[in-house]
Amino acid sequence: MKQSALLNDAIDRIVESAHDIAEGLSAADLAYRPGTGANGIGWLLWHLTRVQDDHIADAAGTEQVWTSAGWAERFGLPYGTEATGYGQDIDEVARFSALDPTLLTAYLDAVTARTKEYLDTLSDSDFDRIVDENWDPPVTLGARLISVINDDTQHIGQAAYVRGLLEAHGS
Template identity: 55%
Template sequence: MRSADLLADAFGRVREAVHEGVGGLTTDDLAARLDGGANSVAWLVWHLTRVQDDHVSDAANTEQTWTTEGWYERFGLPFSPAATGYGHRGRDVARVRAPADLLLGYHDAVHERTVAYVRGLRNADLDRVVDEAWTPPVTLGVRLISVIEDDLQHAGQAAFIRGALRRR
């Protein structure tokens, strides 16, 4: 098995977890927060997708799906087009309201571009440095694993919130 196949499989698992966390929830469910400082399912899925879009697009040296395919306009959020959710506070989290089809549509569009990119990678590509702001510098392989790990954590958080809402 090639590394590219493993990466594509891992991003596929992220997609499955996102669909399981979002599917069947109303817009109100998706925006619900367990308390005033908590994230919502909508914010978590928006954020994990924005980070994947941002980081993979940067590594691939392409424009983000968020802006090139009109998702920024469709969401209509009161944030800059460059916002990914880093540094957001409770009031910012509360501003992310979106129906399931919009969240899943954006995630699926990013997923398709991500998988198309990683399927074209060779093992040697994973050693390319993509971020020199860290010590040691971040390679493409480390960046992609970092995105997968972050995405899966947030998808798990969304699943937890979904479960808590269903128990109410």
């Protein structure tokens, strides 16, 4: 089995979980934060998608789906188009606009399609290519892709947990 096939399976699981988490939520549900410093479901789903979009576009040498397909305008968030959520403080997270869950999952679906297209072009030897020399040791494509999946799975878990808290408190 090609390494890209394993990564595609991991990405599919993230998407399936995101759809399950977002299903049936209202804008208020997406904005729900269990504490002042906590992230809401909507922000978590947006952030995990933005990071994947950013990192895959960089590795593939393409424009992000966020800007190339008009998602930044559709979302209309109070951030610059380069924002991925990485490093945002409590106030920035709080300004995230609650959205329709189908907008969040549609953006994730579009990014996932681009990610899978890219993964399908890779041979196993491509995973050793250096994509970021700002680290010691430099980051390979394989390490970057695993990092994206790790980040996405952590945030999916957080979003599922927040949804569980929301349901437990009678939303």
